[in-house]
Amino acid sequence: MRPLVLFFLAAATALAAPCTSVAACTEWVTLAGGPSRSLIYRTYPLDTPNSQITRALIMIHGASRDADNYFRTALAAAFLAGALDDTIVISPRFASRSNTCQDTLALNEVSYSCTGDSWRSGGTSTSNEKITSYDFTDELLRKLARKEVFPNLKSIVVAGHSAGGQYVNRYEMSNLVHDTLHVPVTYVVSNPSSYAYLDATRPAAELTASCKNFDRWPYGLESRTGGYTAKQSDEQLMKQLAARPVTYLLGEIDILPLGGFDASCSAMTQGPTRLARGQSFGKFVNEKYGAKHTTTVVSLCGHNARCMFTAESALPILFPTQ
Numbered sequence: 001m002r003p004l005v006l007f008f009l010a011a012a013t014a015l016a017a018p019c020t021s022v023a024a025c026t027e028w029v030t031l032a033g034g035p036s037r038s039l040i041y042r043t044y045p046l047d048t049p050n051s052q053i054t055r056a057l058i059m060i061h062g063a064s065r066d067a068d069n070y071f072r073t074a075l076a077a078a079f080l081a082g083a084l085d086d087t088i089v090i091s092p093r094f095a096s097r098s099n100t101c102q103d104t105l106a107l108n109e110v111s112y113s114c115t116g117d118s119w120r121s122g123g124t125s126t127s128n129e130k131i132t133s134y135d136f137t138d139e140l141l142r143k144l145a146r147k148e149v150f151p152n153l154k155s156i157v158v159a160g161h162s163a164g165g166q167y168v169n170r171y172e173m174s175n176l177v178h179d180t181l182h183v184p185v186t187y188v189v190s191n192p193s194s195y196a197y198l199d200a201t202r203p204a205a206e207l208t209a210s211c212k213n214f215d216r217w218p219y220g221l222e223s224r225t226g227g228y229t230a231k232q233s234d235e236q237l238m239k240q241l242a243a244r245p246v247t248y249l250l251g252e253i254d255i256l257p258l259g260g261f262d263a264s265c266s267a268m269t270q271g272p273t274r275l276a277r278g279q280s281f282g283k284f285v286n287e288k289y290g291a292k293h294t295t296t297v298v299s300l301c302g303h304n305a306r307c308m309f310t311a312e313s314a315l316p317i318l319f320p321t322q
Helices: 002-016 067-080 133-144 163-174 205-210 234-243 274-289 305-309
Strands: 026-030 037-042 055-060 087-092 155-161 185-190 246-251 294-298
Touching (some): 055 163, 133 155, 163 185, 246 274, 246 305, 274 294
Parallel strands (some): 246 294
Antiparallel strands (some): 026 037, 037 087
16 A cells, blocks of 8 residues: 555645746636637646645736736746745736737637727627636636635735736736635736826826826726626726725836837826836825825836746735735
């Protein structure tokens, strides 16, 4: 019996090891009852009971929809934090084959909207009108919160950089699962080009008179006619934004109009640079709406997800102490 016991012990140890090879670390998540599905990269399976997991990090990619690269960045951060063994790292892919986005899709893979009310602001899928981009993360959060699968999970962090930062800013204020999970969820908004303001207040108020769309969704709350947020009131979004824990993680030298910088008048009313916009928005929600959000500036980082998320100051935010 001894060889058999050793075999099962070895199998259990192998099962508990994090997947880090990227190409082999994928899994499909079924949405809206199927057959629609979306792809994730993850360090551990979502449906295999795992008592060693105490934390989860969901990393939202940028405009290039390169979930594989963001998974590598999240892996690097988890390694530096010494958190690979007890953290499930997930990087979802918001694939799109619409308008200017021409991703190659697998059978039944959801195509998320690429323009207008896009994937980064909870837009409706172009392949299944029952699904929005925020439903994908809702489903991930529900799966993580299952006690029968992750009985010792104590915290979830949803983080995103650039376009992913836009996604997290708007998802944080609008998602309807936050208070149902019985697991604390925090949000990390890193270097987005714009934020969803709660009223007509803007740092560059002198520009609003000549910018007719500055307060339209996703820059403000007006004209939310479709997608995930359409049925929620302004008051509900305001309340949820203020109540939920958020860190604005900003690059000290993210001050150049590079990397898909939004220079539209709607964005420019929020400030001249990504750094300035993040600092202003954090101050705005704290002072005007009573939020208790945190703004952390990462030294010597520009518009670079790898620099931001592997910085020493970012690690305890992404991987909070239990």
